[in-house]
Amino acid sequence: MLTKLFLTFSLFGLTPLWANLRVVTTTEDLRSITQILGGEWVDVTSIAKGTQDPHFIEAKPSYLVAVSRADLLIAIGLELESGWLPLLIRGARQPKLMPGETGCLTVSEAITPLEIRSQADRSQGDVHPLGNPHFMADPERVFLVAELISKRLSQLDPSHTQIFSKNLTAFKKQLQEKITLWKKKLGPYKGTKVIGYHMTFNYLFKYFGFDVVGFLEPKPGIQPTAQHILSLVDTAKVQKVKLIVVESFFDPKPGQTLAERTKSKQVLIPAYVGGDEYSKTYFDWMNTVVNELEKNLK
Ligand SMILES: [Zn+2]
Structure with missing residues (x-):
């Protein structure tokens, strides 16, 4: 029965209700936050490791496999991953992961970036013309990113909305406490x-x-x-x-x-x-x- 149901879900490209959401993130920051927010109901892996410069990642076949199996792909955006992520998305051939679809989330949508370049600066080959993509080091903007991720997890797995919402509240509370501590230190x-x-x-x-x-x-x-x-x-x-x-x-x-x-x-x-x-x-x-x-x- 389970096998039959699983096949039915697979045929329609749906995730069976009892399976965890498979999430692939482009960076480890996103992986960590998604893991905290999704808890035991998500399996998250990151493409770039924290020891690597995320501007320059080689689009390896193993990344392609991971992306093609994902229910959700989470990226930073603002062209941070523009040198390699489009290749992986195209190669994965999953309509649900295409930009604009529910399986593709670009978290820069949640924030207003710093340092948006003028047209003149852009012509000089600036790497971040749309604004600085390194906003995960700003705890205040991370509140907004976390809300966006949590909302998308609920959209893809409505049966665990309450848990995702509870995890988000706990995350925000912990972040607020840490901010107080960090501000005191610096x-x-x-x-x-x-x-x-x-x-x-x-x-x-x-x-x-x-x-x-x-x-x-x-x-x-x-x-x-x-x-x-x-x-x-x-x-x-x-x-x-x-x-x-x-x-x-x-x-x-x-x-x-x-x-x-x-x-x-x-x-x-x-x-x-x-x-x-x-x-x-x-x-x-x-x-x-x-x-x-x-x-x-x-
Ligand atoms: Zn950069």
Whole structure:
């Protein structure tokens, strides 16, 4: 009977009621939050690992298999995954996962991005013309992302709506408590001048009142050059930059050179959930980021 029912569901492309939703996310941040919100009723895997730069992921056949079996594909959007996700979606050949369908969720829909570029900037090859896609480091925007994900889980699996809703409330409560703690830790350092590598932590810096005065990348997506580092030495000295904050998957040498020539210090921090051994969940990761910043500012 079960086999027969399963076949019937499979034939119509529906998920049987007793099976978990199979969710594939593009990043580990999304994986962690979806896991918290879906609990035991979802099986979630992430394509990019936290130790990888999500702009540059190779569209491997194993990812294609995972996507083709998914009930729901969750992406960041704002072109973060534009180099590889469209290939996987096309290759998976699942109508329900096509952009605009219920099986495809782009969480940037929930938020207003920072740093939307003008048409003129776009023509110069900026990697994030539609706005900065690194908003998962902004706890306030994560409330909105979590609400969107929870709503979509309920749409795809209405039988567990109450559970998803309860998990969302618990997640929001925990996030609010953590925000209070993080603000307490970084509050004394408001106005600290920092230099980043890529624009990965811009939302976080803005949220906690840090002032980003430059980037090791001469332009987003372009690797640091000796000439650019030289120009940053002046900036760092004039602006009295305290920290050079570098995503741990990038080459630490340019930041090291800059730190040695100025009175600043380089700190390497995981850019995503799973970026180091301590950052297994969204909360763990944000704790690590906040603690690393605090430790190096004390
Ligand atoms: Zn980026």
